[in-house]
Amino acid sequence: MTDPTYSNTLLARLFDRAKQRTNDRRWAAYVRYINAGLEVLGKERVYLVGSTGENLNLRLPSDRGDADFLLVSGRLEVPVANIEYRLNTPLYLWIRGKGLDMRYCGRLVDDTYLSADMLRTVHPMLFTMIRALCTIVTAPLQFVPGRYLIHTCLGMPSRVGIAFTEFRQLKIEDTDSLRMGPNAEEIMQEEVESKLKRRQNSVKMKDNDAKLFKRVQEMASFSKTPSTRGEHHGRNVFLATMIDEALRRKSGVNQSEGDCNSEMETIFQDVSDEHDNEFIGKVKATYDDIAGKDFVPALRIDGKLSCIEEFCRRVQSAKWPPRNVVNDIDNKCEFFIIARDAPLNPSKEKDFCLSFNLAEIMLNQNLPPTAKRVYILMKAYLKGIFKKTFDSIGRFNPIKSYYMKTSIFWTCEIYANELCWNETSEHSILDAVQIVLRFLLGCIKAKKLRHYFTESNLFDGVADLDLEIAGACIYEIQAGPFEKVQDFFDVESEHKREVLLDHEAARRILSLQQDGGRRECLNRLDDSFIDMARAFNDASCDPSGDSIVKEIVLRVADTFLEEQKQRASAKKADKSGHRISALDKTSNKCVGQRDLSKPKLKQAPLIKLLNNFVTNDGAVSHGSGEASQRLGDLLAVGSLFPVGRDFINNIGGEKGAKNVLEQVDAQESDSEDRLRKTVERYLTCKDEEEPTVAIELKQMIAIYFLANDDEFM
Helix, strand or coil, rough: CCCHHHHHCCCCCCCHHHHEEEEEEEHHHHHHHHHHHCCCCCCCCEEEHHHHHHHHCCCCCCCEEEEEEEEEEEEEEHHHEEEEEEECCCCCCEEECCCHHHHCCCCCCCEEEEHHHHCCCCCCCCHHHHHHHHHEEEEEECCCCCCCCCCCEEECCCCEEEEEEEEEEEEEEEEEHCCCCCCHHHHHHHHHHHHHHHHHHCCCCCCHHHHHHHHHHHHHHHCCCCCCCCCCHHHHHHHHHHHHHHHHHCCCCCCCCCCCCHHHHHHHCCCCCCCCCCCCCCCEECCCEEEEEEEEEEEEEEECHHHHHHHHHHHCCCCCCHHHHHHHHHHHCCEEEEEEECCCCCCCCCCEEEECCHHHHHHHCCCCCHHHHHHHHHHHHHHCCCCCCCHHHHCCCCCHHHHHHHHHHHHHHHHHCCCHCCCCCHHHHHHHHHHHHHHHHHHHHHHCCCCCCCCCCCCCCHHHHHHHHHHHHHHHHHHHHHHHHHHHHHHHHHCCEEEEEHHHHHHHHHHHCCCCHHHHHHHHHHHHHHHHHHHHCCCCCCCCCCCCCHHHHHHHHHHHHHHHHHHHHHHHHHHHHHHHHHHHHCCCHHHHHHHHHCCCCCCCCHHHHHHHHHHCCCEEEECHHHHHHHHHHHHHHHCHHHHHHHHHHHCHHHHHHHHHHHHHCCCCCHHHHHHHHHHHHHHHCHHHHHHHHHHHHHHHHHHHHHHHCCCCC
């Protein structure tokens, strides 16, 4: 019998790996900010989906996390009447083009059906601002200025869009065989730049939009603070520099009139990986850690899907999912179409697939407590015993975590009366995981796992031998569900941080590393500015006559500031529980009071100097000779460092620094409103007023961030 202490330790280690990380929270926040701006422009939207969106990730130590983004077009929607389901697999479909806006349909297959190629990239025919943002995010950054850590970013076609992978310290072996001809790189660059020029001639950004867009770019540079440090700050500075240079190149913001119906797509060839299972033509590379982002272009469905109506009828009397969740899925949830080949008799030209991501997130958020832990266990089995077993015989494991998730949905519905679901004891987890394993084993024997929302069989295309191997793995797990978690940690310890790259990808990396990807980054930014111009031009005019850019910025600012207020309230409530104990320990000190009244400024070098200028109770000493001397010392020492000189000069020199320090302690409950009003003034001020208002805005940004203990700093 297994030692309970051993099992508890294994489970604790496993569930710790599944905890939400800072990057997960940041990606969720970024999506909220992006959508706040997109709401002004139309119906384009971005959704964080997959395990990150569900907050059910399980990572290796070398994995800094991944994120799946669903990019929804605002130009074309698919009425349910235009959907033609594939025979015996209604998860997959074809889309009839009749009655759709042909400006956004491209070339029809057989003069009847939409081409799936339109959703295999973030095509300008269907996307505007989202495409611009996606281009910036995937811009190659091969190095971090001033840092020794090297980042290499690769984009590659995936089955459903674009897979973007970032490696830290990627090192390619055998580089001698990868050298390109002396003129090959120049020829490739010239081809891309020629296409960009033709795209630029098709777009003209409105003068007022262009002016505000430039101010937004300058405003982004204002928000650099001395406590923003580390490798990400270096990368952000690099990208900010690239944007500034791209604007000076007069990219898409000041182009002449042209054919506005032109929707040419510039393709940046990153990786051509058509032979995933072959070693021919590959070179090995090693890395320290890895992070990924998947961008999945999608079309919104207009109308009620028959499979959702059937789902609602099926679960009408079930105890799970909860009735309110079913109603939300039926009445509020959006459904989408993505490009994916059917597993049986695929038609690559016209196959699409239904996407139930948002409904699945709702279900996952409302799983019984034990079911969430079982899902993590099932993922551990996939990454542990399943991987070891399939690797040992040289076969690829076709069993996906989606199958595990679907099995849990079904068992929660069918076996909702089991008491184990609503408890989190080790015994309850053991009972629940056995229920799921028995269900999944039954599906494997029947060679059928029904999709939770449609009649499709998720095992279509999975070889019988692979199902037999998966069944053997489940038999092993059933004999000791908790013991088999150890296989996950065994595989983790043996994990090789290696990747195989085809020669074309490796050559591209070597080429980009010559200048840190600077030239290609500029080309991508040019491309993104053109898309931004298209997005601004497509949007309805602001009733007040103001540029649409102003409304976008203010919406994003409102979202950010509101979240900051909520976080500050939560932190204050959390800290209040520690105040009494802190005062008890320090009867003659104001440690507890200091922590509550003024968060200690972060300990970057210049911030330490700022802390020295602040008294123990958080107030700034001013109005005395000693204070003036300390300010002089601060400015003198701060100016010795590049970041210090930049910061002091950025906020208006000595006078600006004094104003910032004096107001740090004077922050009141309306600090967010004051910052927001200053942003609006900067966006709307006259050209001759811009330098003065810019200094004021820089100081307000510095005051706001220095006075708030903020994780984004």
